[in-house]
Amino acid sequence: MNDAVRVENISVVLGDATILDGVSLRVPAGSITAVIGPSGCGKTTLLRTIAGLEPLRSGRIEIGGIEVASVRGDGGRDVDIPTERRSFGLVPQEGALFGNLSVAGNVRFGLGPWWRRTPGRAARTTELLEVVGLSEFRGRHPSALSGGQRQRVALARALAPRPAVIGLDEPFSALDAQLRTRLRDHVRDTILAEGSSGLLVTHDREEAMAMADEIVVLMAGQVRQVGSPEEVYLAPADAEVARMFGEVSELPGDADGDVVRCSAGLLRLRRPARGPGTVMLRPGDLDVATSPDGSELGRATVLSVRPCGEHIEVRVSLTAADPARHDDGVELFVRAEPEWAGSPGDQIAFRQRRPAHFCPAC
Ligand SMILES: Nc1ncnc2c1ncn2[C@@H]1O[C@H](COP(=O)(O)OP(=O)(O)OP(=O)(O)O)[C@@H](O)[C@H]1O
Numbered sequence: 001m002n003d004a005v006r007v008e009n010i011s012v013v014l015g016d017a018t019i020l021d022g023v024s025l026r027v028p029a030g031s032i033t034a035v036i037g038p039s040g041c042g043k044t045t046l047l048r049t050i051a052g053l054e055p056l057r058s059g060r061i062e063i064g065g066i067e068v069a070s071v072r073g074d075g076g077r078d079v080d081i082p083t084e085r086r087s088f089g090l091v092p093q094e095g096a097l098f099g100n101l102s103v104a105g106n107v108r109f110g111l112g113p114w115w116r117r118t119p120g121r122a123a124r125t126t127e128l129l130e131v132v133g134l135s136e137f138r139g140r141h142p143s144a145l146s147g148g149q150r151q152r153v154a155l156a157r158a159l160a161p162r163p164a165v166i167g168l169d170e171p172f173s174a175l176d177a178q179l180r181t182r183l184r185d186h187v188r189d190t191i192l193a194e195g196s197s198g199l200l201v202t203h204d205r206e207e208a209m210a211m212a213d214e215i216v217v218l219m220a221g222q223v224r225q226v227g228s229p230e231e232v233y234l235a236p237a238d239a240e241v242a243r244m245f246g247e248v249s250e251l252p253g254d255a256d257g258d259v260v261r262c263s264a265g266l267l268r269l270r271r272p273a274r275g276p277g278t279v280m281l282r283p284g285d286l287d288v289a290t291s292p293d294g295s296e297l298g299r300a301t302v303l304s305v306r307p308c309g310e311h312i313e314v315r316v317s318l319t320a321a322d323p324a325r326h327d328d329g330v331e332l333f334v335r336a337e338p339e340w341a342g343s344p345g346d347q348i349a350f351r352q353r354r355p356a357h358f359c360p361a362c
Contacts, residue, residue, distance in 0.1 A: 004197035010059030034212035064164030089158030110157030265297030
């Protein structure tokens with residue numbers, strides 16, 4: 001598959017600080033890649049650099065198969081194609097619409113100087129307003145739109161000149177949770193249906209996992225992990241990445257091939273390992289054993305119960321089978337079926353539901 005964006009080993013220095021340090025990533029054509037990381041890790045700088053708004057210190061960037069920036073450092077000629085000639089549409093935080101232009105005027109503006117002079121521009125504007133479901137608002141000004149509608153205008157404006165890729169900078173951060181969930185699907189479908197690709201930057205793990213085909217974890221200006229949403233969730237590169245993607249119980253363990261011994265018992269591993277390390281248990285790795293079948297790992301006391309729709313997340317404290325093992329009081333998350341009716345104080349048996357992840361170096 002061709003890449004809509006290819007970023008190779010870029011470094012960016014702003015003032016005295018190195019903000020991006022040897023970052024590489026790709027957005028395969030016809031897909032969405034999400035860059036996730038904590039505040040200040042360099043997400044916005046990355047988007048601005050790809051857009052041509054910040055200079056490279058080193059590395060190279062391709063958009064739609066064309067080299068748009070490179071600093072070689074070997075005496076070769078550097079490349080720096082101006083922003084308006086990069087096939088990159090940016091949807092900034094909170095839309096950043098022109099308040100003095102109507103909805104249609106904002107979208108038309110996105111067509112750029114060349115398109116603005118062509119007869120096709122009216123048809124393209126009408127088509128895009130239909131795509132984002134805002135035809136009836138074409139004459140309104142941004143101040144008379146809801147937050148979600150403003151984001152859809154910003155998306156239409158960015159899509160107008162048919163860019164190879166759309167960059168989305170925390171596009172839903174100002175919206176309420178319900179609207180955010182609905183817009184995610186709409187934005188993903190629209191970008192892909194228009195034949196474009198997406199590079200989403202966000203600090204919201206649910207947003208990244210729901211929208212992206214591939215996730216890049218950025219921390220302190222460096223890439224920590226690249227993988228599918230499932231990989232970064234179930235096989236995080238380290239404890240920090242694990243915590244970023246949700247609840248995790250970290251237990252010291254000793255791996256021996258396909259199994260690891262830890263205070264939760266003898267667990268099967270996703271990948272073989274050997275020696276000491278940390279077992280990273282997600283709530284869905286263990287479940288409540290409602291009828292004994294011999295596969296129970298151990299017993300625990302229920303501390304709290306959290307219904308999550310399709311399942312229940314149960315926080316438990318291990319009950320030591322052998323007091324000499326000092327397992328008493330170790331806390332874990334286990335999963336139960338929605339019809340399970342336990343409550344705090346109950347004694348439960350638990351078993352392994354899927355193989356566990358182990359970090360030798362964590
Ligand atoms: N022009 C600048 N000069 C110097 N430092 C800057 C400049 N712009 C940004 N920075 C610094 O670069 C770092 C990364 O900023 P950036 O906005 O890219 O992070 P971010 O991950 O998008 O953060 P957030 O999620 O809070 O928006 C921050 O420490 C910021 O203070």
